[in-house]
Amino acid sequence: MELVAYAAFFLTIAMTYAIISLGLNVQWGQTGLFNVGIAGFVGLGAYVSAALTTPDAVERIGGFELPIAVGWLAALVAGGVLALGVGLLTLRMRSDYLAITTFGIAVALQLVFQNAESLTGGAFGMAFIPRPFAGLQGQAFAFNMVNLVLTAAVVGAVYLLLEHLLRSPWGRALRAVREDEVAAQALGKNPVLLRLQAFALGGSIMALAGAVQAHFIGFIAPGNYLPMMTFQVWAMLIVGGSGNNRGAVLGAVLVWAIWALSGALISEIFPAGQQARAASLQIVVIGVMLCVILLWRPQGILPEVRSVSRHLGRRTKDK
Amino acid sequence: MTALSLTDLRAGYDRDLPIVKGVSFTIEEGEAVCILGPNGAGKSTMIKAIAGLVPCFGGQVQLDDMDITGLPSHTLVRKGMGFVPQTENIFTRLTILENLQIAAQLLPRQARAGRIEAMLEMFPDLGSRPRELAGALSGGQRQMLAAARALLNEPRVLMLDEPSAGLSPKLVAQVFDTLRRISDAGVTLVLVEQNVRAALGLTDRALVLVDGRLAHDGPAADLHDGKLLGDLFLGHRAAEAGA
Amino acid sequence: MNPQAIIDGLVSGSTIGLGAIGLTLTYSILRFANFTHGDFLAWGAYLTLTVAGVLGGLAAGLGAPVYPFSFGWGLPLAILGGVVLTVTLALGLDRILFGRLRARGADAIIIVMASFGASMALRSLLEFIFTAKPAYFTKALQIANPLGFGMRATPDQLLVIGLTLLLVLALHLVVTHSATGRAMRAVSENPSLAGVYGIDVGKVIRVTWIIGAGMACIAGVMAGLLVQIRPYMGFDLLLPLFAAAILGGIGSIPGAMLGGLIIGLAEAFAVQIIGAEWRAAISFVILVLVLMLRPQGIFGQRGA
Numbered sequence: 004m005e006l007v008a009y010a011a012f013f014l015t016i017a018m019t020y021a022i023i024s025l026g027l028n029v030q031w032g033q034t035g036l037f038n039v040g041i042a043g044f045v046g047l048g049a050y051v052s053a054a055l056t057t058p059d060a061v062e063r064i065g066g067f068e069l070p071i072a073v074g075w076l077a078a079l080v081a082g083g084v085l086a087l088g089v090g091l092l093t094l095r096m097r098s099d100y101l102a103i104t105t106f107g108i109a110v111a112l113q114l115v116f117q118n119a120e121s122l123t124g125g126a127f128g129m130a131f132i133p134r135p136f137a138g139l140q141g142q143a144f145a146f147n148m149v150n151l152v153l154t155a156a157v158v159g160a161v162y163l164l165l166e167h168l169l170r171s172p173w174g175r176a177l178r179a180v181r182e183d184e185v186a187a188q189a190l191g192k193n194p195v196l197l198r199l200q201a202f203a204l205g206g207s208i209m210a211l212a213g214a215v216q217a218h219f220i221g222f223i224a225p226g227n228y229l230p231m232m233t234f235q236v237w238a239m240l241i242v243g244g245s246g247n248n249r250g251a252v253l254g255a256v257l258v259w260a261i262w263a264l265s266g267a268l269i270s271e272i273f274p275a276g277q278q279a280r281a282a283s284l285q286i287v288v289i290g291v292m293l294c295v296i297l298l299w300r301p302q303g304i305l306p307e308v309r310s311v312s313r314h315l316g317r318r319t320k321d322k
Numbered sequence: 323m324t325a326l327s328l329t330d331l332r333a334g335y336d337r338d339l340p341i342v343k344g345v346s347f348t349i350e351e352g353e354a355v356c357i358l359g360p361n362g363a364g365k366s367t368m369i370k371a372i373a374g375l376v377p378c379f380g381g382q383v384q385l386d387d388m389d390i391t392g393l394p395s396h397t398l399v400r401k402g403m404g405f406v407p408q409t410e411n412i413f414t415r416l417t418i419l420e421n422l423q424i425a426a427q428l429l430p431r432q433a434r435a436g437r438i439e440a441m442l443e444m445f446p447d448l449g450s451r452p453r454e455l456a457g458a459l460s461g462g463q464r465q466m467l468a469a470a471r472a473l474l475n476e477p478r479v480l481m482l483d484e485p486s487a488g489l490s491p492k493l494v495a496q497v498f499d500t501l502r503r504i505s506d507a508g509v510t511l512v513l514v515e516q517n518v519r520a521a522l523g524l525t526d527r528a529l530v531l532v533d534g535r536l537a538h539d540g541p542a543a544d545l546h547d548g549k550l551l552g553d554l555f556l557g558h559r560a561a562e563a564g565a
Numbered sequence: 566m567n568p569q570a571i572i573d574g575l576v577s578g579s580t581i582g583l584g585a586i587g588l589t590l591t592y593s594i595l596r597f598a599n600f601t602h603g604d605f606l607a608w609g610a611y612l613t614l615t616v617a618g619v620l621g622g623l624a625a626g627l628g629a630p631v632y633p634f635s636f637g638w639g640l641p642l643a644i645l646g647g648v649v650l651t652v653t654l655a656l657g658l659d660r661i662l663f664g665r666l667r668a669r670g671a672d673a674i675i676i677v678m679a680s681f682g683a684s685m686a687l688r689s690l691l692e693f694i695f696t697a698k699p700a701y702f703t704k705a706l707q708i709a710n711p712l713g714f715g716m717r718a719t720p721d722q723l724l725v726i727g728l729t730l731l732l733v734l735a736l737h738l739v740v741t742h743s744a745t746g747r748a749m750r751a752v753s754e755n756p757s758l759a760g761v762y763g764i765d766v767g768k769v770i771r772v773t774w775i776i777g778a779g780m781a782c783i784a785g786v787m788a789g790l791l792v793q794i795r796p797y798m799g800f801d802l803l804l805p806l807f808a809a810a811i812l813g814g815i816g817s818i819p820g821a822m823l824g825g826l827i828i829g830l831a832e833a834f835a836v837q838i839i840g841a842e843w844r845a846a847i848s849f850v851i852l853v854l855v856l857m858l859r860p861q862g863i864f865g866q867r868g869a
Contacts, residue, residue: 037674039600039681092856098674099598100856102681103807106600107849110804118842230800234685237678280696283689290686294662297679301671375757395760405761413754413762420747421762427744428763471762 011147013263014256018154019216021255024239025161025248026208032246032307033169034201035181037098040089040105041209041236043112046228047085048078048210049217050116053129056218060131063121071133075214082210083203090202094195109230116225128224132217150219157215158252161208165248168204177201231286235262238293246307253305258289324386325351325479325510326372331381331391333371334364340379341367343534351478354511356521356542359531360555365514366408368531369481373405374398385479400428404477408484408514411468414457418448421456421467425474441470462493469500473509480504481512486520498524522546530554568715570833576722576791578829579729582822583784584802585809586736587777593753593816594773595667597676601658601684602781603806605651607799608687609782610789611695612654613640613647614702620646633720635705636790648782655778656771658683664770684800691796699793702786725787732783733822736776740818745772753816801845805832808848812855814865823863827851 023045030036038044052074054065089108093101116123123129135153139146168174179187180194188194217223235258243254265285273281296303327348334341341364349355359365370376372383374395383391385403395405413421422441426434442449445466456467465485472480485501486494498520505511505524515521522528522542530538530551537554538545545551588602620639621628627639662683666676709717740746752759752769759766788798809828813820832847855862 035672035674037677092853096856096860099677100811100860102600102674102677103598103811104852104856106807107804107852111846111849114843114846230685234681237681241678280693283692286689287686287693290682290684290689293682294679294686297671297675297682298662298665301675373761375760395757396763396765399761399763407758407761410755410758411761413751413758415754416747416750420750423744424747424751424762424764427748475763 005143008144008147011144011151013259015147015151015154015219016216017256017259018151018158019212019219020236020239020259021158021252022154022161022212022215023209023236024243024251024255025158025165026205026212027236027240028205028245028248028251029165029201029208030205031240032248032251033174033177033181034198034205035098036094036198036202036205037102038105038202038205039102039230039233040107040109040112042228042230042232043105043109044082044085044206044209045213045216045232046112046116046223046225048082048213049223049228050123050129050213051081051210052078052214053132053217053223054122056133057129057131060124063124063129065122071135071218074218075211078210078214079207082213083207085210086203086206087199089206090199094198094202106230109228109233113225113228116228123225126225128222128227130222132221132223134218134221154215154219157211161211162248162252169248173197173200234286234293235259235289238289241293241296241301241303244303244305244307247303247305250303250305250307254303257304262289323351324384325349325353326512327384328368328372329382329384331368331371331378331383333376333378333381334367335376337377337379341534342371344381345531345534345536346381347529347536347539349479349510349512351510352508353527354505354513354525355527355529356513356515356525357529357531358515358518358521358545358551359537363531364534365531366483369405369483369512369514370407373403373481375405375407399425399475399477402476402478404472404475404480406465406468406472406480406482406485408487412456412459412464412471414455416456417453418456418459418467419452421471422452422474425471428475437474437476441474444473445470461488462490462496465489465493465497466500469497469504473504477509479510479512481514483514484516485513486515486517494520518545518548518551567837569717570837571830572712572716572718572722573836574830574833575726575826576718576829577788577832578826579726580784580788580791580825581802581805581809581829582825583729583732583780583787585806585813585821585825586733586818587779587781588806589810589813589815589817589821590749590773590777592810594749595663595676595770596756597663597673597680598807600677600680600803601687602777603799603801603803604684604687604691605655605778605781605799606785606788606802607691607794607796608654609647609651609778609785610794610798611691611700611796612650613643613782613786614700614789614794616646616650617643617702630703630705633707634724635703635707635719635721640702640786640790644783644786647786648779651782651785652775652778655774655781659770659774684803688796688800695796697796699795700789701793702790721790725791728783729787729822732780733818736780737818745769749773804845804852805829805848808852808855811860812851812862814862817862817864820862820864 027041030038055067055069055077056071056074057066058068059066089104093104117126136146136149176192177197180192180197184194239254239258240251242258244250269281270278329346330344331342332340332344345368357365367376371378374393378392382389385401390398422438426438429437442452447463448467448470459467485497501524513521513525522545525542528542528545529536532554584606591599617639620643627637629637631637662679663676666679707719707721709719711717740749748764748769751764752766756766805828809824810821813824828848828851831851832844835847836844
């Protein structure tokens with residue numbers, strides 16, 4: 004029973020990562036935008052939702068005790084607005100400017116989480132974030148199960164929405180722009196606008212994931228949103244198969260499993276004093292894995308299903 | 323003696339979609355040959371494949387007796403092959419002199435200054451202001467610099483991709499005049515051209531490429547009346563290919 | 566406002582500028598934003614520390630501080646070794662990772678992603694080997710001498726500023742006046758045309774890594790000497806490095822140096838005005854301002 008409860012807990016966390024990974028898939032897989040600030044978007048969602056839904060606290064502003072759903076909604080909006088701002092600033096320029104700027108956003112937000120104590124609780128973070136089905140907290144099994152169902156439902160909803168969008172004219176236009184910007188432009192598509200929309204949608208989904216995760220755990224701190232998280236989510240999408248929504252979900256579960264198992268293994272093998280050190284090996288392994296996949300199987304486990312003609316978009320390298 | 327020969331060359335950007343679909347021909351030393359063909363026939367891709375800028379998927383390219391198939395472009399310069407791309411054929415952020423100095427780097431140290439001097443004399447437009455940024459040059463002057471750069475290394479085979487593109491008729495005449503002098507000096511010339519009249523005036527022989535295959539190979543004079551060329555471009559005589 | 570901020574800013578700006586040179590060169594010549602560059606600084610510092618340890622074991626006298634500095638002859642010697650090792654690391658990484666992706670014709674952004682993965686791996690490997698505990702080149706304490714106008718600087722700090730200016734000047738002369746520099750500028754404008762001109766692009770790429778990684782190692786040692794050596798030191802410098810390279814104009818060596826100094830000074834003044842905890846945000850603010858007002862940077866060409 005305890006094992007099943009743990010499995011449910013593990014899967015719920017994996018599902019929250021699946022949401023982030025789906026958000027990244029809109030930005031990278033469908034549109035080719037490289038976001039190195041995922042942790043910032045996720046953290047923003049978590050903090051915004053927490054600030055709105057937690058009970059009043061003396062030491063900081065916020066604490067409006069609003070319903071969880073309002074928090075989630077606000078996270079969606081906040082993530083979208085942030086992505087819109089970043090996109091407006093960089094999407095007209097070379098693709099790696101976006102990477103550098105999003106990297107900067109994550110660093111800057113991390114500082115805000117750390118230092119803006121009156122808003123975020125500083126290094127101690129925020130506690131007492133209301134958890135869905137809090138009434139069941141006494142029964143670990145039931146509590147974990149209903150939360151798993153809820154989180155999986157969010158994953159399912161996001162998945163269905165994205166699959167629907169993918170098949171819509173908007174999704175086709177998006178891929179056309181990714182494959183051949185000039186040709187798409189000639190067909191009357193506005194590449195910058197389409198990219199901006201995709202980036203904002205992805206940012207919203209990531210922030211929503213942050214809120215879902217925060218409410219499930221009930222506690223957030225700046226340390227949860229380090230570049231490490233960005234890196235894990237990238238590994239998830241690349242392993243699963245960028246461009247493929249099922250791949251994004253599969254990658255999230257798989258990489259999270261590798262992460263959790265190797266973590267457990269390290270705590271078994273290494274003495275307590277060496278564990279922090281050994282944990283850095285986990286990161287090395289995932290980093291090498293990411294590079295190896297980029298080198299040898301860039302399409303990931305589940306390759307993108309190409310609905311646009313493969314040759315339509317072949318870039319002329321003739322210039 | 324054979325200067326350049328292709329044997330069943332297949333090349334392009336994607337192995338599954340070759341643009342040059344098996345082309346063979348032989349060019350003798352000192353010949354001036356122009357390659358004609360409708361848009362998209364693969365002329366440019368073929369010449370770039372010879373120059374080492376586009377992957378070859380099959381067949382062979384020989385320079386003199388050397389197999390140069392798939393060799394990287396920078397090694398071909400030393401082997402006596404000069405190539406002038408159609409656009410972006412000079413470094414605009416470097417000075418005229420620096421453009422020539424880069425090419426001269428391949429020569430023995432003591433020969434460099436002399437060759438640069440010779441080129442600046444040959445093209446007075448360049449010689450009058452060697453320290454200006456090449457980006458400040460006009461279209462015709464850019465073509466001159468591009469040609470000067472290629473000639474500096476004294477190539478035995480010089481290939482040019484549409485040297486007349488975007489130039490006024492007066493400048494076209496000037497460029498072809500220069501090319502004639504180069505050809506007269508014994509350099510083997512291979513020219514891809516859209517400007518059929520100008521090209522046929524300069525060269526002895528014409529190759530016509532249609533849809534990645536050779537559709538005609540014969541004296542340039544045959545194509546002067548335009549009738550045959552029109553038919554070839556439209557594919558009517560493709561059956562005669564490989565003559 | 567305390568004028569000491571000027572010295573502090575120049576000192577940290579020197580490190581940032583020197584580090585940004587490699588970043589700006591790889592950016593303009595290899596055409597990708599290299600996220601591992603910060604880790605070259607950290608690896609440079611640790612590799613130099615290791616070489617210094619070995620040298621110290623061989624000849625104890627090398628560690629004794631040479632007046633007025635806090636370190637002995639061992640350190641300059643160790644830097645030579647550190648530079649060679651850091652360059653080997655960069656060339657090795659190019660060979661097994663970036664070069665392969667380039668050869669496959671991968672989009673620049675895929676190479677950026679690979680550099681991001683490699684950066685995580687390299688940094689954590691440092692943490693595994695040397696632990697997260699800070700390390701130091703020297704335990705010797707230095708007195709800061711007054712310079713007038715209320716400013717003080719240690720001999721180490723003055724040496725760092727002087728050495729940086731010397732290196733940047735030398736590099737600038739090489740790039741503007743030598744055949745190698747011409748070839749580098751040519752490749753940065755148009756790599757395929759460079760091949761047509763007879764330039765061996767592969768060789769230019771190797772030279773770029775050698776210069777970039779060499780400077781990164783020296784910058785890392787400077788940062789380590791003046792502050793401390795940590796596995797995350799390079800990662801923490803990454804945003805300032807990018808901001809300096811973009812502010813100066815991609816591809817410009819004097820630009821990277823000037824950008825580094827501006828960011829160093831801005832950070833030093835910001836620390837006094839709004840507090841040290843916001844230091845890391847300064848580079849981000851400057852980056853955003855540059856992207857909004859002058860995306861090509863101070864010395865950059867439009868459309869470059």
